[in-house]
Amino acid sequence: MRLTLLVSTALTALLVAAAPAAAQAPAPTAPEKVFRYAYRVDPASLDPHALAETFTLSWLGQVYEPLVGRGKNLELVPALAEKWEQVDPTTWRFHLRKGVKFADGTPFTADDVVFSLQRVKKDGSDMAYTVASVTDIKKVDDHTVDLVMAKPNPILPVQITSTYIMSKDWAEKNGATAPASVKAKVENFASTNANGTGAFKIDTRQAGVRTVLVPNPNWWGDKTSNVTKVIFTPIQADATRVAALLSGEVDMVYPVPQQDAARIDGSGNAKVLKGAELRTMFLNMDQKRDELHTSDVKGKNPFKDKRVRQAIYQAIDMEAIKDRIMGGTSHVAGTMIAPGINGYDAKLDSRTAPYDPKAAKQLLTDAGYPDGFSFTMDCSNDRYVNDERICQAIVGMLGRVGLKVNLNAQTRSKYFEKVLARDTSFAMLGWQPLSYDAHSTLQDTMNTPEGKIGTYNIGNYSNPKIDELTQKIEVEVDPAKRNALIFEAMMLSKDDYSHIPLHQAGIAWGVRKGVNAVLRSDDSLELKWVTLD
Template sequence: MRLPLLLTTALSAAFLAAAPVLFPAPAQAQEGKTFRYAYRVDPASLDPHALAETFTLSWLGQVYEPLVGRGKKLELVPALATTWEQPEPNVWRFHLREGVKFADGTPLTADDVVFSLQRVKKDGSDMAYTVASVTDIKKVDDLTVDLVMAKPNPILPVQITSTYIMSKAWAEKNGATAPASVKAKVENFASTNANGTGPFMIASRQAGVKTELVPNPNWWGEKSSNVDKVVFTPIQSDATRVAALLSGEVDMVYPVPQQDVARIEGNDGTKVIKGSELRTMMLAMDQHRDELQNSDAKGKNPLKDKRVRQAIYQAIDMNAIRDRIMGGTSHIAGTMIAPGINGYDPKLDDRAAPYDPEASKKLLAEAGYPNGFTFTMDCSNDRYVNDERICQAIVGMLGRVGLKVTLNAQTRSKFFEKVLSRDTSFAMIGWQPLSYDAHSTLQDTMNTPVEKVGTYNVGNYSNPKVDELTQKIEVEVDPAKRNAMIFEAMMLDKADYGHIPVHQAGLAWGVRKGVNVVQRSDDSLELKWVSVD
């Protein structure tokens, strides 16, 4: 029996260098409406399996598609699969949409799905965690694929909503059968070229400068946008990005710095759309090395001591960061998951300990560091809202309790390359579960790093009980039991000061009046829903 959303509907409700022109633009792309928008950075790669970064995956979601998608309210919706079911407890069967074609006209078949998911599991992929539970991928027939697991995984469909399907023939023809890892600085044809089944396709691209997209004439979906051409421009400078909107150079910019909201709202031709992020910013601390890198604490790693981690926690004034840097728009986080993520419990969201610099000094003295110690903090300067300013503030706050921290702020490409190889002592990083479920946060940022899990656990936090609970949560179908285990695991990390959650930032998109967009709390702009008056 084929049911459109089956078990996952209930779960989703409860959880919630210049590249060549790829394809000639359709004739109508020279007519109709043009939508011009800017974000602070460019996609890190066009390879859909190269980097698990929210913006890159969101942007590529205009060109590539998953088996299971997300709607305007982040609900599960059919995408390349129209229905899915569990014929056996450890098997998920996906029935593919008939008549789907890639942008180059090649039909989508089960062979493409099998190839793509096998590619996701290869070395170099940053998306392997989304199918970590899958042990085998089987073609049943041309339009049916089985994903087999060693043990039941009731939430698999919510885990793969950003796991994109590629053309096997195209990848083989162009030498792109393996992922081109951004972290390892690997590139292949898929890094700079794309061929998906999505509503748009890339007409031309100058990496870091401008990308033009046009509607994919082969797209299976019903067109709801009146846009016939999209021009995307990365503009890193906040001031330049806002100026481009106010001058009419672009139709939309995001994110909008809090200090510019009133200016945009006061302009007759523009407005600001506001919301809240699902991404939690956090501080990761090296709890693995026996000697802390770039530190005068020779032969020791102070961050292994819970007292030191708590001292860092209590030295940071989160209220000041919210009020002075985030303009009062952020939600101070007491836990590693945001409101709106399945498994969130407001009882978890209280801070583990109050801001108290004097308590920090006492804890450092008790741990044997009355005069503090030196270390380096890694931070991006172009990835998250006010990222470098937040890190500068934290460095200053830690300095007031005797911790002498050197800030290493870099562009996101260099930042991710460094911290994801765990070449860091102390770093600020963000995580938004692609599944919108707490299990992803546990598996990917808190589980002991091993094989394809713990990828974003850059501080190597390790608690065997958290690992055990994470495995149980993945297979538990009873929501009450599942939420109880999520609560327990999150409390263990909190008690360990394994991470320091910072906040969830506010969302602010600036748009020209007459431009209609749908703002989702995952900060994803879907071009298929954009219309221009």
């Protein structure tokens, strides 16, 4: 009896001691936070050096990172470089962040920086202009790199904020050591795969349909976002995109058409975040060919005549475009740079000549074209806010002064392929300087095309004085002198009607309640700052 009691007591004690372990429930897991968003198009490529298009670079900035980044107010912030300095007038030294890994676990070192910037300068890269002044890239040690220039360049750090760093090891293993040019229709492993140091990495991707991103567990930065999964869907049609937001299918959409803003704000489930773009929309005219392409004028090029360029300018009612197409939200541009771009001067931001169809007709007559002439206009139909509608309006306005314009509106992939090959007579383009500095607009859209300079000067405009001023602006360190040089260059452009600036569009993002996102004036969504309630 006693033995039985002792055994029973011991067994009970053993069971009691074991009970907590046996009954312990698994630790609760945090609820999944899925962020679903839609933009009008898909990234053109996953190769970070393939196309200097704002959306593609912005999207890739979730996966890849530059040496120098941008903060919530577009201020310069450390990224893969913790700090940078000019060790002499022609050398910028970048001190790299230690302990950084790529998404595949490979350590980030100076070798990756040297490789990436050399890759950026290769044929096929659309980003070469960002390091055009760099003549040599030197590894000082595993975490220090020198960028050497032939002449001083005080603005180099602001020029490379979208110049992303790739893994040398990954690129070499996968045959992606050269850029996969979008405009040349070249593809390699980097076109459809990515391995960066950014806050997110690609989990699955079906190009043009759906891409799933997840947090990069190797990311070095402060993890302020609580998002556990991101689902990105390109939705081209404005109405479909807005309907997806209002139905709860997605948590955010952009851009939001102006006519839908009130409906979203009044839905009770979503709201519209509004701002102003830094991108200037403008028209390019072929000013190089001796005979204008796709025109009934033979043996000469009417766009070489300033009177013709001014006639086109005065035939376009920019206020009507603002009111009837942009819903009153755009800012009519008097110059090629937007308010908010370094070097902007409000004194330049007004029309060079008034809207005046009668004066436009007289200018055409004076130039020898009393009955006008014909040509083709190239335009995207899925890249910029209301792009095809704007082009249609311009075609109609030019028609009223006798210019017979055939509109060729295409998807952005075909459009960029065509115009970047300079197979165009007249085209609408948008430009937002990646540096947020006027020098980029001058160098990349107005400088005489030569090598990696003037890449987006698709009309081949050439003015030696503007070229000279652009070079001086790049090396001038005194802000007042530099701004005076910018003013002079932009005034020359205005007086010459080198390009026809149209407007900066308004920014509008639609977000459902419970979504917190940072709206920046570069229209770039940073997933690392998105939180869900």
